[in-house]
Amino acid sequence: MNKLTRDTPVGTEPVEITLFVNGEERRIAVEPDVTLVDAIRDRLDMLGTKVGCAHGQCGACTVLINGERRYSCITLAVMHDGHHIQTIEGVEDNGQLHPLQQAFIDHDAFQCGFCTPGQIMSGLGLLREGHVQNEDDMREEMSGNLCRCAAYQHITAAIWEVHERQDEPGVRLSEQREELLAAGGRVR
Amino acid sequence: MNPFGYVQAGNDVSALSYKVQQAGSLFLAGGTCIVDLLTQGALRPPFLIDINALPLRAITLQDDNSLIIGALASNSAVAHHPSVLSGYPVLSESILAGASAQIRNAASIGGNLLQKTRCYYYRDPSFACNKRTPGSGCPAITGANRMHAIFGTSEQCIAVHPSDMAVGLSALDAAIHTESSRGKRQIAIDDFFLLPGDTPDRETILEQDELITAVEIPATPFARKSNYLKVRDRSSYAFALVSVAGAVVFEGNSVKEIRLSAGGVAHKPWRLQEAEQTLLGRALEEGVIARAMESAVAGAKTYRQNAVKVDLLKRCVRLMLHRFREMA
Numbered sequence: 265m266n267k268l269t270r271d272t273p274v275g276t277e278p279v280e281i282t283l284f285v286n287g288e289e290r291r292i293a294v295e296p297d298v299t300l301v302d303a304i305r306d307r308l309d310m311l312g313t314k315v316g317c318a319h320g321q322c323g324a325c326t327v328l329i330n331g332e333r334r335y336s337c338i339t340l341a342v343m344h345d346g347h348h349i350q351t352i353e354g355v356e357d358n359g360q361l362h363p364l365q366q367a368f369i370d371h372d373a374f375q376c377g378f379c380t381p382g383q384i385m386s387g388l389g390l391l392r393e394g395h396v397q398n399e400d401d402m403r404e405e406m407s408g409n410l411c412r413c414a415a416y417q418h419i420t421a422a423i424w425e426v427h428e429r430q431d432e433p434g435v436r437l438s439e440q441r442e443e444l445l446a447a448g449g450r451v452r
Numbered sequence: 453m454n455p456f457g458y459v460q461a462g463n464d465v466s467a468l469s470y471k472v473q474q475a476g477s478l479f480l481a482g483g484t485c486i487v488d489l490l491t492q493g494a495l496r497p498p499f500l501i502d503i504n505a506l507p508l509r510a511i512t513l514q515d516d517n518s519l520i521i522g523a524l525a526s527n528s529a530v531a532h533h534p535s536v537l538s539g540y541p542v543l544s545e546s547i548l549a550g551a552s553a554q555i556r557n558a559a560s561i562g563g564n565l566l567q568k569t570r571c572y573y574y575r576d577p578s579f580a581c582n583k584r585t586p587g588s589g590c591p592a593i594t595g596a597n598r599m600h601a602i603f604g605t606s607e608q609c610i611a612v613h614p615s616d617m618a619v620g621l622s623a624l625d626a627a628i629h630t631e632s633s634r635g636k637r638q639i640a641i642d643d644f645f646l647l648p649g650d651t652p653d654r655e656t657i658l659e660q661d662e663l664i665t666a667v668e669i670p671a672t673p674f675a676r677k678s679n680y681l682k683v684r685d686r687s688s689y690a691f692a693l694v695s696v697a698g699a700v701v702f703e704g705n706s707v708k709e710i711r712l713s714a715g716g717v718a719h720k721p722w723r724l725q726e727a728e729q730t731l732l733g734r735a736l737e738e739g740v741i742a743r744a745m746e747s748a749v750a751g752a753k754t755y756r757q758n759a760v761k762v763d764l765l766k767r768c769v770r771l772m773l774h775r776f777r778e779m780a
């Protein structure tokens with residue numbers, strides 16, 4: 265099968281791409297019309313990332329792409345050849361929950377839990393971006409994640425708690441892990 | 453999704469040549485608009501040209517204080533850029549008023565300008581739509597039209613341009629830089645977007661094989677005192693019902709220069725030039741503001757569900773002018 269290469273047009277048939285998913289190099293074959301979330305769920309069998317709307321309207325499919333939070337339902341897998349994709353499966357560190365995951369438990373920040381992977385990935389993206397000064401900013405910056413159960417008060421409480429502790433070690437996705445990710449290394 | 457071919461263009465020349473070779477192909481930037489429409493079946497291009505490898509991400513403050521923003525700069529990068537925050541607040545505010553953090557991270561400036569209308573009929577291929585399928589009809593004129601235009605409509609189309617950023621750019625007299633095999637050109641934003649007329653499928657003066665490379669904002673004295681105001685159905689992550697971008701320079705208490713542009717009301721950012729004229733040389737007193745409000749909505753044509761936009765636009769103009777008065 266052909267590897268995707270710059271300036272080499274491909275047809276509608278599958279082409280090989282490489283994704284660094286939670287630090288692990290994964291080669292997969294995808295047709296150009298496969299969205300990133302479908303590649304993650306159906307080709308990589310990683311079901312943590314959810315699909316709520318498939319139209320960029322709910323945030324359930326949020327992942328970090330090269331460290332930035334984005335919706336994986338309105339982007340194509342082929343656009344991310346060689347990119348680092350972080351999903352909810354890669355957030356805990358050697359069996360230890362990330363502080364934001366723990367805060368979701370402590371604040372009872374879910375009911376059905378369907379939106380939770382997206383909320384957590386979005387919260388991690390928000391912490392990395394560093395644009396939030398106060399709780400109002402935080403709510404505005406989290407508006408891209410809907411919760412059908414309306415657990416908003418608890419979700420924002422969890423994120424705010426961790427925001428206020430973000431200089432503690434291990435709160436922003438651990439730096440060591442990030443260096444490895446940036447270098448394209450294996451983490452798991 | 454309808455299957456399509458794909459290429460990652462390595463440079464502008466190859467991107468433009470694929471566009472010529474592959475009939476019906478589309479450029480792909482952040483994909484947040486286009487991939488959504490592909491999955492809905494509203495767009496069915498046979499081929500996509502991914503332009504993300506092109507070196508068009510720089511945001512550069514020129515020596516003369518004009519700002520050049522590469523077409524692939526992300527909406528987030530522009531909105532949080534120090535030169536934009538300090539020199540062109542309306543640009544930052546209008547971008548941050550749109551979509552969500554995740555979309556702004558992915559979306560490009562060029563894609564934002566060329567994003568497709570949110571008209572329900574356009575986006576659902578089971579309906580007729582003159583924009584999607586020329587000649588098939590416009591169900592919005594007699595149908596669900598609460599979000600639709602009140603200015604510059606035609607019997608073929610009453611859709612609005614949904615971009616918040618474009619409204620901010622229109623208040624700043626921005627220019628669009630483009631490139632094609634025929635060369636480069638710069639287009640004033642007001643000339644760039646078209647009204648629907650008899651060809652609602654044609655939304656800008658961009659040619660089929662023309663690439664947006666950058667947006668340029670001239671160094672204007674009024675950009676620093678500028679502001680964006682957006683009315684929508686929920687306080688975040690919703691398209692504008694009506695919005696207003698404004699920028700002003702005062703001399704003493706009176707308006708020396710002013711720009712007002714409205715969003716959510718037309719097929720393009722709608723400059724409120726008559727309202728601007730009524731304000732020049734005057735202090736922002738209530739009587740003056742009232743005249744500007746009336747001028748802003750002169751010529752509006754409403755449909756069954758969107759008459760509220762006339763009132764909303766007037767109030768937005770008033771609120772903007774009140775904000776400006778406090779800055780005087």
Ligand SMILES: Cc1cc2nc3c(=O)[nH]c(=O)nc-3n(C[C@H](O)[C@H](O)[C@H](O)COP(=O)(O)OP(=O)(O)OC[C@H]3O[C@@H](n4cnc5c(N)ncnc54)[C@H](O)[C@@H]3O)c2cc1C
Pocket residue numbers: 319320321478479480481482483484485486487488503523524527549550551552555558559560561562563564565566567568614615616617662663664665689690691692
């Ligand atoms: C749920 C949701 C809510 C949203 N809310 C808002 C909102 O409130 N306000 C708002 O303003 N926007 C909103 N948006 C729209 C969003 O801003 C656009 O989708 C985004 O800006 C498009 O940029 P992109 O780079 O992803 O474009 P793409 O999807 O990649 O492209 C869009 C179009 O532009 C063309 N194109 C892209 N780049 C170029 C170029 N350099 N030269 C020539 N052609 C080009 C493509 O061919 C395509 O036709 C929302 C979107 C979603 C999904």
Ligand code: FES
Pocket residue numbers: 314315316317318319320321322323324325326335336337338
């Ligand atoms: S599933 Fe992607 S935003 Fe809803």
Ligand code: FES
Pocket residue numbers: 373374375376377378379380410411412413414415
């Ligand atoms: S917890 Fe059920 S959708 Fe958020």
